[in-house]
Amino acid sequence: MRLRYFAVSLLCLFAVNAGAQAGKNAQAGRSPELRVDYTKETLPNGLNVIYHVDHSTPVAAVLLWYNVGSKMEQPGRTGFAHLFEHMMFQGSKNVGKGQHFALLEAAGGRGGADINGTTNWDRTNYFEQLPSNQLELALWLEADRMGTLLEAMDQAKLDNQREVVKNERRQSVDNQPYGTWPEKMEEALFPEGHPYHHDVIGSMADLSAASLTDVENFFKTYYAPNNAVLVVAGDIDVPQAKQFVRKYFGPIPRGPKVPALASMRLPEIVGHQQRYVVLDSQVPAPAIYVGYRVPPAKDRRAPVVTLLGNVIGGGRSSRLYDALVRRQQVATNVGGGEFGLADGADALVFTATGKPGSNPDSLEVALLAELAGASSFTQGELDRARASERFAFVNGLQTTGGLGGRADRLAEGWTYFHDPNYVNTVLRDYDRVSLADLNALAHERLVPANRVVLIYVPPKKTASPPTTRVP
Incomplete structure (x- = not known):
């Protein structure tokens, strides 16, 4: 099941020591056993945190999944989840516009492969991977924008990123050969009013109508610690990582209760060709x-x-x-x-x-x-x-x-x-x-x-x- 991926250390899963057992399992039609170990805690503000240790390389990863995607958007407000992904890189109280990438790249991260954000129908994620001695920097950056983004948001940033997203739609959908097929397929397979009826990138009209108040309300509703999971993985010392997490994320207040999702239920088949x-x-x-x-x-x-x-x-x-x-x-x-x-x-x-x-x-x-x-x-x-x-x-x-x-x-x-x-x-x-x-x-x-x-x-x-x- 891809969960929107069209696409280990693990104690050297396929190393020589495991080769004989893997061969036996393959012959029997079974997968070799693997396990990703982890520990978990929940902060008082509702943030779920997962730690995974792998000392095979001096690299650490910080990843935040917010439980918000395009299926949470309201009629007339399509494209908000994706638009907000862009807004999250426009600076926060203590981080200037464009500095999120700049600080991480200066610390050894690579923009795109190691540092990015993505949005789909069901979630929005943000991730950084960098040398493990820079873990505190990554955690501070993510906490700062979770806790203080609105303090740095203004109309000029919204107008700028709205045009960026519109241009992204032109390039990837409207002016791309065959680019409209996912949108048309969703509209046909999911009836009007269903949360999957519209595409993640949204419509030009809805993007044009987005106001600063709309965006601020979206952030207050969904970008809260109690609606997110943080993963800290790689070459980490768990007690130290927990100290960093509590130091930077602990003071962020719990957000309001997230609105109930519209009904996702559908008949098993469409009913007509x-x-x-x-x-x-x-x-x-x-x-x-x-x-x-x-x-x-x-x-x-x-x-x-x-x-x-x-x-x-x-x-x-x-x-x-x-x-x-x-x-x-x-x-x-x-x-x-x-x-x-x-x-x-x-x-x-x-x-x-x-x-x-x-x-x-x-x-x-x-x-x-x-x-x-x-x-x-x-x-x-x-x-x-x-x-x-x-x-x-x-x-x-x-x-x-x-x-x-x-x-x-x-x-x-x-x-x-x-x-x-x-x-x-x-x-x-x-x-x-x-x-x-x-x-x-x-x-x-x-x-x-x-x-x-x-x-x-x-x-x-x-x-x-x-x-x-x-x-």
Whole structure:
């Protein structure tokens, strides 16, 4: 289950000493055992703190997950969670604008890979990874903006970042070939009024309407210690790390009770098939996107969803690649996977891109025909998909911080399941998926009444007028 990752020390999990046991487990179809150890405490102000120790490299990671994403936004206020992610880097009471990155980079961190923030439908996170002797700096910076951001916020900063986000939307959605497909897929799979109906980046109109008061209220509601989890990981001394955490985060007051989330409940299937043709002047070739409503990431069947997407559309060993690229040669690229939505329902999407100048109807027919037969998988297909997901998950755990690293997975477990030990159950849950589980989910959900088809079509080329030679 990706939980929005399309993508270890662990006592040298795959070191020589473990090699023999790993081989036995692989032959039995089971994952090698791994464990990410941690300790946890909760401060009086409600901040949940998780500590994970790894002395293999002199690096420490600080990561904060706030339990707020676009699903918490109100009608007419879409894009606020993502806009606020940008505002968090505009300075706080004791940190000037642009200084968050500057101070961390001067201390040895790398902007982007080690220092960043991301927003999705279900959460917003901020992370730093830097030399372990700079841990106190990272904790102070995160605490300062959690506790004092509003003291440095003004209209000029809001106006500036609103335009930055608008430009980001232009680049990644409006002016990007095929860029609107996730937004259109959400709108079709989730009814109007549902928290997943709109995309994370929000609409231009709502971004333009955002006022300073709106942003301040959003911060006061969601950016409080009792609505967050802090992970301190890596080459740390836990008693010292606890002193730093209590020193900087302890004085921040508890926030108000977070408003109840709107109902996420949905019927298991959409109930009717939908098909939309999108004329996109920027696309070089036709492309088909086929989406289905499936169980969400918190559901016990989430590992089945992940493996189903992998079997059908994951890489060059998948069914779609073999059928559409290798044998029929009607596509140049295929893919498949879930969005990773946590509550109510998720979206499982399969894609195929045709050749420039090819017929989109033929591509659509071929893709739908392959999906229609996707309910009789083999054990070999399941084993391949399981091995692929095992590798992707464990490979992410090689890092302490950043997206998909150990700190991130610990925060993910607490935010979605109130259990940091979630990280230690993922491989086990993949192992428990049977061929019957895979076939049953495909038979139940990959049906026309639960299907959204988006056909992206490039503009027709007009014939150039004949050139007249001037004597």
